[in-house]
Amino acid sequence: MDTHAIIDDYINNVAAKLPRKQRNDIGFELRSLLTEQVRSAALTAGRSPDGEMTVEVLRHFGRPDEVAARYAPRGFQLIQSEFVPLVLKLAAICIAIQWAVTLPLVFSARLTFGEWWLHWGFSAFAWCGVLVLWFAAASWVQRRFPIDPDTNARPAVHWLFWIPFPTDWRPGEPEATRRRAALGAAPIGAVLTILLIAPAWILGHLLPAAVNTSWASYDPDFQRWLLPPLLVLMAVRLMLFGAVTLVERWRAPTEAVRFGLWVCFVALLCWALFGWRIFAYPLTELLFKAWLPFYLLINAVQIVLWIRRAATRVPEIIQKR
Amino acid sequence: MVKVNDEAVAKLDTELRRGALVLAVLSQLRTAQYGYSLRQALAQRGMPIEEGTLYPLLRRLEEQGVLASEWRINDGPPRRYYKLNPRGIRLLAELTANWHALVATMSQLLD
Numbered sequence: 022m023d024t025h026a027i028i029d030d031y032i033n034n035v036a037a038k039l040p041r042k043q044r045n046d047i048g049f050e051l052r053s054l055l056t057e058q059v060r061s062a063a064l065t066a067g068r069s070p071d072g073e074m075t076v077e078v079l080r081h082f083g084r085p086d087e088v089a090a091r092y093a094p095r096g097f098q099l100i101q102s103e104f105v106p107l108v109l110k111l112a113a114i115c116i117a118i119q120w121a122v123t124l125p126l127v128f129s130a131r132l133t134f135g136e137w138w139l140h141w142g143f144s145a146f147a148w149c150g151v152l153v154l155w156f157a158a159a160s161w162v163q164r165r166f167p168i169d170p171d172t173n174a175r176p177a178v179h180w181l182f183w184i185p186f187p188t189d190w191r192p193g194e195p196e197a198t199r200r201r202a203a204l205g206a207a208p209i210g211a212v213l214t215i216l217l218i219a220p221a222w223i224l225g226h227l228l229p230a231a232v233n234t235s236w237a238s239y240d241p242d243f244q245r246w247l248l249p250p251l252l253v254l255m256a257v258r259l260m261l262f263g264a265v266t267l268v269e270r271w272r273a274p275t276e277a278v279r280f281g282l283w284v285c286f287v288a289l290l291c292w293a294l295f296g297w298r299i300f301a302y303p304l305t306e307l308l309f310k311a312w313l314p315f316y317l318l319i320n321a322v323q324i325v326l327w328i329r330r331a332a333t334r335v336p337e338i339i340q341k342r
Numbered sequence: 343m344v345k346v347n348d349e350a351v352a353k354l355d356t357e358l359r360r361g362a363l364v365l366a367v368l369s370q371l372r373t374a375q376y377g378y379s380l381r382q383a384l385a386q387r388g389m390p391i392e393e394g395t396l397y398p399l400l401r402r403l404e405e406q407g408v409l410a411s412e413w414r415i416n417d418g419p420p421r422r423y424y425k426l427n428p429r430g431i432r433l434l435a436e437l438t439a440n441w442h443a444l445v446a447t448m449s450q451l452l453d
Contacts, residue, residue: 047401049413050377050422054397057378057419083394091398 024075027192028055031079034190037333038089038103044333047092055082076192084190100156101163104184108152115148159184207262214255217248236302243297247289254286280327287320363391365441367399368426368434371409376421400424408433 032051036044059078063070082088086103093102100108123141126132132140159182166176175186216223220237228234239248261279293299294313300306366389370380377397384391403409408430413420426434 049420050397050401053419053421054377054393057421058393061378088394091394092401 024059024070024072025056027072027075027079028052028059030192031055031085031190033330033334034085035088038086038106039092040102043092051088055079058082072192079190079192099160100153101160104156104160107185108156112149112152115152116145119145119148155182156184158182207259210255210259210262214252214259217255218252236300236305238301240298240301240306243293243299247293247297251286251289251293254282254289258282258286276331280324280331283320284324287317287324290317359389362389362441363395363399364403365434365437366391367396367403368408368430368437371424371426371430372434374423374425376414376423378421380424403430 029052032048032055035051036048039047055078059070059075062074062078066074083091089103090101119141123137126141127134127137159179162178162182166178168175179186220239221234224232224234224237258279261275261282265275290313294310294317298306300309366384367380370383370387375383377393377400380400381391381393381396384396400409400411404411404424408427409424410427410430411422411424414423415421
């Protein structure tokens with residue numbers, strides 16, 4: 022893993038724990054300073070900077086949550102600043118769960134919407150208070166009984182109000198992982214794309230002549246109107262994956278194109294699910310449409326995570342050397 | 343026992359230096375410096391500061407309105423340079439006077 026990728030990974034970890042307004046500004050500066058420090062460490066050691074040296078410099082600089090906390094405003098904090106995003110996230114999840122569990126009462130006509138809102142809808146916001154109290158208590162306990170700086174031992178009382186305790190930072194391997202994923206996905210994608218052009222026809226040629234493959238035939242309307250753009254999208258995504266395996270890393274423009282193609286592909290599949298008959302054979306149609314929502318749900322979650330990562334990622338202001 | 347005393351002295355020394363940190367940083371920012379060069383300048387003059395302490399301090403001083411900063415691209419990568427602004431120059435003068443007075447007082451107390 023190259024030094025820039027490790028520094029970027031570290032900075033993105035710090036940035037994710039910073040207030041949105043400060044994120045890019047501090048991220049840019051940290052990137053510049055840490056790059057300088059790694060270069061200086063390399064000069065001192067009399068060799069080129071490498072991954073191991075970079076990780077050492079970053080470990081010495083501090084855990085991402087500690088670094089983010091140093092940039093937080095001084096003064097009393099009800100909740101440690103690095104935990105604010107987590108509190109907001111947990112509050113949103115709790116509210117969403119309470120609404121998701123209780124809203125069916127309205128759809129099944131056991132409650133009117135007004136009754137639901139008074140009993141369940143509005144009260145879900147109480148989770149915000151519960152979480153703030155919990156994290157405030159945990160912050161107070163951690164301030165009152167700090168970790169022993171010499172032994173790094175955590176006082177047992179910290180477990181009374183448990184909140185995620187920070188762990189040592191280790192560099193992720195996003196680029197290497199993506200490259201491996203791209204290499205693995207490309208042949209599978211190629212086979213799938215070819216198979217999806219005309220599954221009944223291809224299977225008819227691959228399987229013994231006695232086997233009937235009409236169950237894999239598309240509905241004629243789907244085949245004529247929706248299949249071509251789906252295949253084009255799949256082919257372009259495949260070419261992009263191939264291109265990425267040839268270059269060093271995903272750059273912002275290729276990431277944006279990849280994301281755009283992905284969203285278009287998922288959107289088209291959603292449309293196919295709800296608006297089109299895909300397979301002519303009823304059982305194939307039933308089975309495929311039973312599987313497709315799970316596939317789309319997984320993709321939707323991945324898209325949300327991708328957007329979240331992109332929102333907290335510190336952009337590059339300079340071309341990397 | 344000796345070890346405990348050494349640790350206690352080291353902690354008190356750190357506390358002492360921490361009190362002078364802002365003045366030390368301001369003193370070096372009469373000319374524009376970026377974080378890393380400032381840290382080196384301070385270390386060369388016998389005031390080593392952990393980078394994790396220095397960089398957030400620079401931003402805090404800027405937020406307090408005593409430093410001005412700008413990004414510069416010279417022959418290397420882009421760097422954020424900090425420099426005293428007029429309010430920072432006044433603050434440095436005041437803190438310097440206070441420091442000299444404190445040193446004089448302490449000298450009297452210690453002699």
